[in-house]
Amino acid sequence: MNKALRNPLIYLIFVIPAFVLFLAFFIYPVFTAVNNSFTSWNGISKNITYIGFDNFVTAFNDAAFWKSVKNNVYFILFSCLIQVPLIVIFSLLIANVKKFKGLYKTAVFMPSIMSTAVIGILWGFIYNPDFGLANKILGVFGVSPVYWLSDKDWAMISILITNAWQWTGFYIVMVLAAILAIPKELEEAAAIDGATGFQRATKITIPLIMPIISVVIMLSIAGAMKAADIVLVMTKGGPAGSTDVMATYMIRYAITSFRHGFGNSIAVLIFVFTIIITVLYQVLISKRTERIEY
């Protein structure tokens, strides 16, 4: 067997099927999208005209495009600055719970297995200006009704909260697994030395789970860059494009308008922006937190 595996031909035989699938379902579509992004193709015509970088110039000169980029940045910032700390806090709390740990895990994980359409409808009720739970609670404190999804000042934050609610549980389960994998002796030794619960969490647990937190941040960034479904379900990018992200901008201004060349250029930009941000994150932050030594 070892002899056989030294033969490059055998390697090729094993690799080729996967490589062919990778080429067909990843490399080829990416190449096609990049190629189409330099055209004015309407998605139907056999005659495809190459127009150089015109689609990219159009996007860069469109204020609505930059507004959608800004909304993607809000998604990232909300994920990294609010959602991730909450994930860590809840994970620490659940990890230290003595009873019903399984119940808590299941409860927080539940939203992530629900379809986005269901979540959109559910939160649509919560945000309803007349009878929604959000305004009912605010009403108790004498706050006048907020038009969560109709007011451009509130629509984006409403979506961000809903999106965070949907995915927080998924990441909590990941972080929780990392916390539970830390050898018990470390915590016990610290406790014997007189470390408080807060000290144990900040000095022992969090440093040891930094690699998984780093993965959570990476996944959050990637998720934030390709966000579309939750926006479509809740506001359709409205009111007046105020909640458009790059993906919904692409649908609104390109796909529904038979501007597939332009749509592909936006898709390429999403791809490029995502790569830049994740590479920057990897190089500047993530690499420093990769190694753990118990």
Next chain:
Amino acid sequence: MKKSLMLLMTLIFVASAMLAGCGKSDNNNAPANEGQTSTNNGGNEAKVNDEPFEITIRHTQVGESKKFRLAMLEDVVKQTQEAVPGLTIKLDAVDSEVNRKEKLRGEMAAGKPPEVFDVFGSPDAALYAKEGLMLDITPILDELGLKDKFTTLAPFTVEDKIYGLPIGGSIEGFFYNKEYFEQKSLKVPATLDELDKLAEAIKADGKIPFAQASKDAWIPLMTTNNLWSYYAGPEITYGFKTGETKWNDENMIKAVAKHKEWVDKGYYKKGELGFEYADMRNQVVTGEAIMMMDGSWANSVFRDAEQAGDMVGKVGFFNMPPVNAGDPVIVMQDANNGYGFSAAVAEDPRKLQAVKEFIKNMWTDEMQLRGLKEDGVLPAMKMDLEQMKTTSDDPLMQDIFKAVSEIGTSFPAFDALVQAEVNTALSMGIQQIIGGEIEPAKMLENIQAAQEAANAAAQ
């Protein structure tokens, strides 16, 4: 020995998996080739050939609400199959949005749409027709004497050639709470000024004058479109694409300013930018709002006790009134959804015959009246008003018939006359107006810029 055997087994497994994949591919090709051969044979011996052949009709009559329309289609299919020897019609049901936005587009991009398919006239059919993917049915309509029998074929007409036929028609106007009008001694308005006063009185009474839900911009644009057709004339919309008229015309600004005035006066429910289409109807059903601009198709909601509850029989309909008393009533009257046919049908005389027979059976006075009676959809074909009135004694339908009879000038909806990207800019603009983000002049300036870009791209 064992290792060699395992390696051999692995290789056999990989090789057989690859061969199995190839084998499946061959199997898939086989019937397609056979079908093609049979089609070609059919084409050569068309006149007396009764060999079996098949065409596919892609329709969107899915779900309970479309059961009457599906029954009509099935009857037409039966008649067509009986009339064409050897013909089998395969019905392919797909959700309307999925068909329009994904499936049909994909098939068009591949150059292989079904022989008959549900299609929207503008901008979809116009684009497919320009790419040579749709059958020019003008000669068929001439032969069947149907060409002049439709209220409008504008959405399906490209350079004087007709590429599809609408299945039904509609007008846009105000549904209103008749009971409330009677209680408050209110009258159907004869001018826009009277409509203004009516709205003011309803608001003063603590009710919402107009139900509206602007999450989807086409809903408020029904009001805007009818307003600008009064202020700037219905013909102005035809000139945007050619550059003869401009969106930022003085009278267009007046029309949008009127819509904005209604928003600013609080004639619509606050927060309506976040409401769905169904919410708008619920405002009328619950009595929260008194009037609602909508297409005549909404009659089915107010005639159905399950949807309208106690409001059944209490809702009426009137056209948006003109600016000055006695001026002609100008109303959006459209027919943008129907069936189109694949250009490939022209290469096969038997399929062409099947399509001709389908058209002959589907677009008859009888079918149009059946659609009106069972579904409340106005006929796409010209129809005697008295004949229409006989299909229903429902008071709401009678109101709609009356509104149709009052129309002085009708026009197709703006989205049948401008490019899709202009529609996108207009949708954005009207939401900005409702949100108080922009002034009418600036909004229309932005749309004009989008129009000029679209016109330049088309050239």
